[in-house]
Amino acid sequence: MSTQVEIKVYPNKLDKKLFENCTGVVGQTLDIWLKENVPSYDEREQPLFSAAVNSKYLPPSDWPTYIFKQGDNISLTVEAKDPATIAYAIIAIVAVGVAIYTANQIPDNYNSTTPDGSSIYDVNTQGNKPRLMGIIPEGAGRHLIYPDYLTMPRREYINNEQWLYLMLSVGSGEYEILPEEVFIANTPVKSYTGDVFYEIFGPGEDVSGHEGHRNVYTSSEVGSTSGSTGIELKGRVTSAGGSESSKYSYSFSAKEVVVHFEEYEPEVGKWKHKSHLPFALGEIIKVEGASNVENNGYYEIITKDIDGSELKKLDAQYQEDTTWTGFTPEANTYAKVYTEDGGGDGEFNGPFFAVPEGEVTDQLWLDFSLPQGLGELDDQGNFLTRSVNLVVEYRAEGALEWIQAPAISFSGKTNDQLGKTTPISLSEKIRPEVRVKRSTAANDDTRIYDDVYWTALKAELESATIYQGMTTLAVRIRGTNNLAGSAENKFNLIATRVLPAFENGAWSAPRPTTDIAPFFAHVIKSAGHADSKIGLDALEALHPIWQARGDEFNAVFDSESTMFEVIKRVLAVGFAEPTIDYGQITPVRDQKRTIYNHMYQPDNYIGMLKRSIKLIDDDEPDGIEVEYFSPITWKSETILCTLPGDLGINPEKVRAFGITSRDKAYQFGMRKRRTRRYRRTRFDFKTEMDALNSRYLDFCALADDIPGYEQSGTVVGYDGRSMYVDHIGLEWQSGQSHILAIRKPDGTLSGPYNASPGSANNEVIIDDDLDFTPVFDGSIEPPLYMFGINERWCNAVLIRDIKPSSTEQVSVTAELDDDRVYLDDDRLAPATTSTTIPDIYF
Incomplete structure (x- = not known):
């Protein structure tokens, strides 16, 4: 009976057709198998791969205790820990270790089109805007920002001046914003002394101290957010020309109402005649102000005639009142008959809901405007004081009774435009209906200025007092001719991101920075990873290079992207790319190098070296x-x-x-x-496991198989600086400098050394001592060498791709480097x- 169990290793979770066959032994645990067969394996809180036994998940806590049984099928699957890794990680779990590689191209552009909803990079849409259900923009370095609305802009009249309140989001994180770099359109805010005030709040700070934080809804039925003429509040005309001109009076009897039209005739005096009730059949009307209060109420017109219109009585919800037997008889010159929402002379305008369906509020604001001012001209042309009173009523949705708010009164003697915002605090949160009428009688005298418009109905919804994780800006702007309408959506600023500084391989106190390294690390950590997932050693090496060159990353991310795409953009400005190496996201810079990492030559190729050269096309x-x-x-x-x-x-x-x-x-x-x-020259070759020593963008020495180039083989012995090779009769070229490079046991290159011929025909003398001790006892492979003239002893290549295909082969793609690239x-x-x-x- 077999004592082996099958273990399948899946390097790519998305491709179950690709796997590596391994074997374990009955009686082993997975933990023991990993430690014996994978030297680089270490226990982690979140392992890089998952395990399953007979298709059933085996938790990591059971790896040390579960014993392999006869017939078990064990599968190990690489588990990417973030959306980027799952797309890019390739893992090979083999007897000699674990390696993770990736090959990525620097993006040629950051978007094929301008990002949807971008407020920065599209000059035609630059401006403040709401981003409902959108991402919070993320700023990097120093950049222009058009902050987004956190609440809709709100206007308010204070002392007859209109003020604009804005609550804006600068972006995710903390920023430094200098006073001279805050603008409305292209004009610095400091130019509007006394007209523009703003306050910056860091992430998590309480914003409730600024009036602009209120989340206020403006009813569209009354006026828009940009302001409008609004609804004219008309008063009943009671007199003109110094005497009564005309009015209506009503007689109530049985179930009929008779309307009388009274008109003043100076020669004859008053006279009256009957007229039709000025409403249509089926219309619902309201009687108000009758002497017999039981006659007040709602009615529906069922017949119309000059001798009387028959009505039926309704309740407040417009259902028929079957108990009604008729009016209490009376003739009344003060009663009003009107449709409640008609907005006619002296009637209520509304009701209008102050908040959308499903919302409640306990704070209202009503805006009123007197565009011609308020006052009365006397015969000498002097302005006299005049007053106008308004009545505001509200009720909860579905309620029968109206609640009257405190009276609103205007008084003045000017023809300058006036405005007023009246706050109304409610005793509880409701969805209020609001209606307004003018109680002061109107007058058609041209010397009187008292037109009143209801321009806005506003209500406060639930308002945030703290914005975690973002910098916010509360703004208060006085409406002047200088600012015009540009202030509402052209508020912009230049902000510098504040991040922990990277110094001497460690993070220090946060400060404004445009450096690449801090933002690169921030992106990774903001996705939930710790410092242990960042290649800090590589970052420490590259950070001073970027700083010395003045390489900066200044941008705003305001459209969706993945973590890996973002860090590719961040590193691209520093000629670098991200790779995933042993579970760490590590930056690798494409830069001029002179020290070779590894060497590859025919002795460790499988098959032939393939070379391809891209020729220049006409187009x-x-x-x-x-x-x-x-x-x-x-x-x-x-x-x-x-x-x-x-x-x-x-x-x-x-x-x-x-x-x-x-x-x-x-x-x-x-x-x-x-x-x-x-x-333009590419090399493709295969090795056994040798190429797993290299990493993405490693600078390596590659031997060619073209005659006349380098010679390669095996070192068979050495004595001090004398190297003895297996090739008898090396080709020494007269007048040329020669190079010998030797491969260490770990695959790295020793040298290259300046070489000269020795006394033996296979002896090469190098100009320095070896930096390792070769082993020739057969326990490991003997060192390999490459030999040639100084100009062409190898192909200097950059490793572009490494793909383990099994436990026996690794495919490699390399690109011929050229010093002219860096000039x-x-x-x-x-x-x-x-x-x-x-x-x-x-």
């Missing part, structure tokens, strides 16, 4: 046009990057997201142009190749 782009964001205009500009011989007629268009320097945009574009021109990395941009992109570009 190939002849330049790079880089679009970047100008820190002066805060609009997109372009710069053309060309090599000698390029006409720039058909350039490749690239967006340098995160670059706000013309010189840096030029360096970015020239690096791409030189890469396209000079990196413009520090060059300043020429003076005449920049263009501002017009608005229609987007």
Whole structure:
């Protein structure tokens, strides 16, 4: 009976067709098997892979105790820990260890089109706006920001001046904002002394001390948020020309009402005649102000006649009152008959709901405007004081009775426009209906200015007092001719992100920074990862390089993306890319190097080395046009990057997201142009497990199989600086300097050494002592070597892709490096190749 159990290792969770076969022994535990067969395995709180026995999940806590049984099928599956890793991670769990590699291209542009809802990068939509259900913009470095609305803009009259309140979100995280870098449109706020006031709140700070934090809903039935003429409040005309002109009076009898129209005739005196009730059949009316109060109420017109209109009585909810036997007879010149929501002379306007369905409030504001002022001219042309009174009533949704708010009164003697905001506090939270009427009689005398408009009905909804994790801005603006309407949606600022600084391999106190390293780490940690998931050693090595070069990342992320796409953009401005190496997200910079990491030659190839060269096509782009964001205009500009011989007629268009320097945009574009021109040779080869020593973008020495280039083989012995090789009769070329490179047991390259011939025909003398001790006892492979003249002893390549396909083979893709790629990395941009992109570009 077999004592082995089958273990399948799936390196890619998304592709179950790809797996590696391994075997365990009955009686083993998974923990023991891993420790014996995977030297780099270590116990983690969150393992890099999951285990299943006979398709049933085996929790990590059971790995040390579950014993393999006869017939068990064990599966190990790589489990990516974030959305980026699941798309990019490739793992090989083999007898010699675990390796994770990825190959990614630097993005040519940050979006194929302008991001939906972008408030920064589309010049046609720059402005403050609400982002309902949208992401909170994330700022990096120093950049222009149009803050988003947290509450809708609110206007209020204070002492006959209109003020605008804004509550805005600067972005996720903390920012430094200088007073001279806060603007309305293009004008600094400091130019509006006494008209604009703002306060910045850091993440988690209490904002309730600023009036602008209130979340106020403005009813669309009364007026819009930008203000409007509103609803005119008309008063009943009672007199004109110094005597009564005309009015209605009513007689109530049985179930009929008779309307009498009275008109003043100076020669004859008063006279009256009957007239039709001025409403349509079936219309619901309200009687108000009758002497016999039992006649007040709601009625429906069922017949109409000049001798009397028959009615039926209704309750407040407009159901028929079957107990009604008729009016108490009376003739009344003060009674009113009107449709309640008619808004006619002296009638209520409304009711209107103050909040949407499902919402409640206990605070109302009503705005009123007197566009012609308020007053009365006497015969000498002097303004006399005049007053106007308003009645406001409200009730809860579904309630029968109206509640009268405190009386509102206007008094003045001016023809300057007046405005007033009246707050009304309710005793409890309700969904209120509100109606307003003018109780002061109107007058058609042209010397009287007392027109009143109801311009807004506002109610406070639930208001946040703390915004966790974001910087906010509360603004109060006085409405003046200088500000006009631009203040509402053109408030912008330049902010610098505040993040922990990276110094000497550790994080220090937060401070404003435009550096690449802090934001790179912040993105990873904001996704829930700890420092242990970041390649801090590599970051420590690259951080001073970026700082010395002045490489910065200045951008605003205001559209959806993945963590891995974001960090690719962040690193791209520093000529770097992210890789995943042993569970850590590590930055790797494409830079000029002289020290080789590993060497590969025919002795550790499987099969032949394949070389492919991309030739220049006739329609190939002849330049790079880089679009970047100008820190002066805060609009997109372009710069053309060309090599000698390029006409720039058909350039490749690239967006340098995160670059706000013309010189840096030029360096970015020239690096791409030189890469396209000079990196055109690709090598593909296979090894056994040797290539798992290398990592993405490693600088390696690769032997060629073309005659006349390097020679390679095995070192069979050494004595001090004398190396003895298995190749008898090395080809020494007269007048040339020669190189010998030796492969260490870990695959790294020792040397290269300057070489000279020894006395024996297989002896090579090197110019320095070896930095390792070769072993020739057969316990490990003997060292390999590469030999040739100084100019072509190897192909200097960058590792671009490593794909383990089994326990026996690894496929490698490498790219021939060329020193000319790096020649413009520090060059300043020429003076005449920049263009501002017009608005229609987007």
